[in-house]
Amino acid sequence: MRTRNLKAALVAVCLGAATLTVVGTTASAAPTTVAGAPAAAPAETAKRYLVTGPKTSAQRSRVARTGAAIDLVRPDDALEISAIPSEVAAIKRLGFTVTALGAFPRHAASAQSYHTHAETMAELDQVVANYPQIAKKFSIGRSYEGRDIVGVKISDNVAADEAEPEVFYQANIHARERITNEQALYFIGILTKEYNSTARITKLVNEREFWIIPILNPDGQIYDMTSDTQPGRMWRKNRQGVDLNRNYDYKWGCCGGSSSSPSSETYRGPSPASAPEIRAVQNFVKSRIVGGKQQIGMFLDIHSVANLVLWPFGYTTANTVPGSMSADEEAAHRTIGVEVARFNRYTPEQSSDLYITDGSSDDWLWGDQRIFSYTFELGGGNFYPAPSQIESLTQINRDPLLVLAEYADCPYRAINKQSQYCPPA
Template identity: 80%
Template structure:
C-alpha cells in the first residue's frame, strides 16, 4: 500500500506490467503443435526403474551423477528413477540393483480432471475478469515454441507498483508434474475469493505483491498432456530437451548434479541459462531489483512427487558456505522450512540432503539474488495421481503457502534477528 516514486513505478511497469503480444495460433493450438520454426525435442528415451541399495545422500548423488532423474525416494529408501539405457547401465556398474517399473496406474475418469494449458489460461482470464481490482495477468516472456509464459499478479492496488514485500511462486517447471499447476490455481483462488471476507487473506493481499505462474513450461506441459489425459508421456523437460531445473545460471554444471547428455532427463542444456523459459524467469526476477533493492523476498518452486520441503543449497553438502550461505541464512531457512512442514507433514531438509543438484532454481534465487527460496515436492505417489486427489493434495498446502508469504516481510524474524537484518526494510 506504500507507493514508490513515479520513476520506479514506470520502470517496473515497462519491464513487467504489460502482457506481451498475442502468441501465434500455431503455438497455442489444442494439439500443442510447435510454433513455426521451433525445433521440438524427440520423445523421451528414459524408462522407469526401481533402484535398491543407495542408503545415503552421497549414494543417491552417485545415482544422480549418472544423469538419471531421481523421481522419488520411497519410505524404505529405494529410488524410483527415470533413466536412459546408458544411465541404467551406469547405475548397475555402481553395484546397485535395477528393477524395471511399468507405467503409472491409470485412473478412472471422474467429474474432476487436471487443467489443460488452454483451460488454465481460460481460468486466469476468468480470475482477472472477476477480481480486476486485485488480480492482473502478466507475461514474463515466451517459451521455446513461442507461447507466452503467463501468471497472475495479486495485490490490493494491483495496477500500481507498491513498496511492499513481493512473493514469487512458480509451478510446472517439469512438464509431467501435473498436480503443481493445480496447486498454483488453488492458491490463486484462495487469495482472490477470500479477499475481503477472510481477515488473514485480506491483510496479506493488502501488504504483499504476489506473482504466481501456474505453468512455467507450457510447451512441455502441452506435450505431456496431449498423449493421454490420464497417463502422460512422462515428459520432464522443455521442448528443446532441456531440464529447466538444471539450467539456471548459478553453479551450472558444477558438481555432478546434472547431465551433459541431451537424451538424459536431467540434461542441463548447452550453456547456463540457455533455455528461453529460464531466461524469461531470471530476467523477470532481476527486473524486480529496483534501485538496488530486490523486491521479491520469498520464492517457491512447486514440484512433485516426494512430500518434501527443500531449501538451498543443492550443489554442496555443506550446510553453510562462507559469504554465500551463512549460519543465520541457513538457520532462518531451516526454521521456516520446519514450521511449514509441521502443517503439510512433508519432510523438511536442505536440498543436498536428498542428493546433489546444480543449476537449480533455489540455488540461483538465493545465490544470485539473495531471495529466500524453497521447493515444495507435493505428494500423490506418482506424477499422475487420480483427479479425485487434487483437492486433498492442494488443500494441505494452504497454511504453508500463507506462512511463506507472511515471512516475506522479514524471514530472519523466524530466528528473532529481525532487528539485525530488517531494520532498513
C-alpha cells in the first residue's frame, strides 16, 4: 500500500500552517484565551420563542434574516427560535406571531449522563490505549480559550498516511447540541470495538481513513455544561461570541443567512474564518490536499435537533449553480441523502429548503473544497434530550454513518456514473 509523508504535506497549507498534532494521553495545560481577553458580554440576551405564521422556506428565511436562530420547525410549521429582543421585534414587524417559551425540561442526572469535555477526552485516551493499531489522537489546533480541538483518526495502519479515501466527521459545533458529541463517540466505539468482528466495519477501517472530532467547540461545550440549572445554559456559539456555523470562508455574510450583531445567536463574526476553531478546521481540511488532490471524500457535520439530512447549498435556493453545483453533483448529493434518510427516517432536503444560511460548514466543504458534504440534524425534541434517549438517538444513525463512509471513494456511484467520474487509476 502506498504511503504519503503527512508531515511534509502539512507544511504547505493555505491561510497559515495547519497544526495537526498527534496528541498523547496526558492532560493539556490550563487554557489561555488566544485573543488575550474574554469576549465582551452581549448587549442583549437571547431567549426562546415560538413563531407562528411562517409556512414556506421563503417565509422561514425572512425570519432567519432577522438574525434569530431557528432551532426547530414543528410539524405544524411553527418555529422554535432563539432570539434577542430586537430580532423578536423585527419578526413581529413581518406580521408573524411571537410567543415566549419556557426553559427546556429538567432531566435528572443529565450532567452525569452526557459526557463532559473531560470525560470525552478521557474516553478518547482509552480508545487509543485499547486499540493503538487502529486509533490515534490528533489535534487540529486550539480554541478561542486555548483548548486543543481533539479528534481520533481510525484506520488499519493508523500511523501511516495511506492512499485511501478519507472521511471527516465533526460534531458539537454548537455548544448546546450535546447529543452530537454522543453520536461521534458512539461511532468511534463501533469502528474500534467491532473491527475484526463485523465484516462491514472491518472492510471500512481497512479501506478508509476516518478523522472524527467529537467536540469542535470545546469552550462553548464546557460553558454550556457548567450551568447551575440543568439541563444547560442554551449556549450556541463559541466563547468569542461567534456562531461557528456562520463563520466559514465561503459566501460569508452574503445572503441574509447570518447576523452582523455580536448579540445575535447567528453572529457571523467580524470576518470570514475569524474564529480560531474555524481557521483550524479549514487549515486541517486543506492539509489533506496531497499531490494536488483532496483526500477527504466525505464530510459530515453532526447537529441537532430537527431530524434532517441536509446537503449544500444553504446560501441559495437554486439546486444547481454554474461552476459550483452541476446537475450530476446535485443528483449525487440528493441520491445519497435520500438513501441514508431511509435508515434514520429523517427528512432529506437541500439545506436552503429549510431556510437560507451563509458561511456554513457544508457550503465551504463543497463550495471551496469539492468534498461531498452533509449535515445530520439528530432528533430528541430539544437540545437536551433525556439521558434515556441517548442510546436510541445515536444508534439510529449506525447505517447512515457507514453508508456515507462507503461512498467516500466515489459518491457518483450513487447515480451510476462512477465510470465517468471515478475511472480506475
